[in-house]
Amino acid sequence: SQQGEEDPQALSIQEGENATMNCSYKTSINNLQWYRQNSGRGLVHLILIRSNEREKHSGRLRVTLDTSKKSSSLLITASRAADTASYFCAAAGNEKLTFGTGTRLTIIP
Amino acid sequence: EPEVTQTPSHQVTQMGQEVILRCVPISNHLYFYWYRQILGQKVEFLVSFYNNEISEKSEIFDDQFSVERPDGSNFTLKIRSTKLEDSAMYFCASNKDSSNQPQHFGDGTRLSIL
Numbered sequence: 551s552q553q554g555e556e557d558p559q560a561l562s563i564q565e566g567e568n569a570t571m572n573c574s575y576k577t578s579i580n581n582l583q584w585y586r587q588n589s590g591r592g593l594v595h596l597i598l599i600r601s602n603e604r605e606k607h608s609g610r611l612r613v614t615l616d617t618s619k620k621s622s623s624l625l626i627t628a629s630r631a632a633d634t635a636s637y638f639c640a641a642a643g644n645e646k647l648t649f650g651t652g653t654r655l656t657i658i659p
Numbered sequence: 660e661p662e663v664t665q666t667p668s669h670q671v672t673q674m675g676q677e678v679i680l681r682c683v684p685i686s687n688h689l690y691f692y693w694y695r696q697i698l699g700q701k702v703e704f705l706v707s708f709y710n711n712e713i714s715e716k717s718e719i720f721d722d723q724f725s726v727e728r729p730d731g732s733n734f735t736l737k738i739r740s741t742k743l744e745d746s747a748m749y750f751c752a753s754n755k756d757s758s759n760q761p762q763h764f765g766d767g768t769r770l771s772i773l
Contacts, residue, residue: 581759592663592750593702595761638702645690645715645757649702 562656569626571653573639661685665765680736682751692752
C-alpha cells in the first residue's frame with residue numbers, strides 16, 4: 551500500500567456502535583499520530599503513540615501500533631453523532647508529519 | 660487553551676501575484692510548520708522551521724516559496740508568482756519539541772488562485 555494509507559476510505563455506522571480505522575505507513579517513525587478534521591476546518595490532534603508503545607487509550611479512543619507491520623488502528627467506542635469527521639493518521643519522523651489519505655466517518659443518529 | 664491562529668481565512672488572488680499567509684503559533688512553541696491540502700487530497704508537508712531557519716522542506720517547497728518569522732509572534736508563508744495549482748488549504752502548525760510532541764494546527768487559509 552502507499553505511504554500513509556487509511557482503510558476504509560469511508561465508514562458509516564449507527565450511533566453507539568464502535569468504529570475501527572486502519573492505517574499503514576512505509577518509513578521508520580518516532581511516533582504515529584491520529585488527527586480529526588471536520589469539514590473545512592483544521593486538524594485536531596487526538597492521540598499520539600510512540601514507536602516503543604503497542605497500545606494507548608484516551609477516553610473513548612484506543613490506538614494500537616504494530617511497527618513490524620508498519621500499521622496502526624484507531625478504535626472509537628460508543629460513537630456519537632459529533633464523531634462524524636475525517637480521520638487521518640500521521641507518521642512522525644524527525645520533524646515532519648506524513649499524513650494518510652484519511653477515513654471519512656459518518657455516524658448515523 | 661492556546662491556539663494557532665491563521666489569517667486570512669480565505670484569500671483570493673490573481674495568477675502571477677504574490678501572496679503572504681500569516682500564522683501566529685502558540686507562544687511557547689519552538690517548531691513551526693506549513694502544510695497544504697489540495698481539495699480532496701491528503702495533507703502534505705511543505706516546510707519546518709526552527710531557530711530562525713528552515714530545518715526540513717519537501718519537494719513542493721521550491722524557490723516559489725519562502726518562510727519568515729519577522730518578529731517574536733508571526734510566522735509567514737510567501738508564495739511568489741502564484742499558479743492555478745497553488746489553490747489549496749494551507750495549514751500552519753507548531754509544537755514545543757519536534758520529537759514525540761503533537762503538532763497543533765490552525766484552521767487554515769483557503770487560497771484560491773484565479
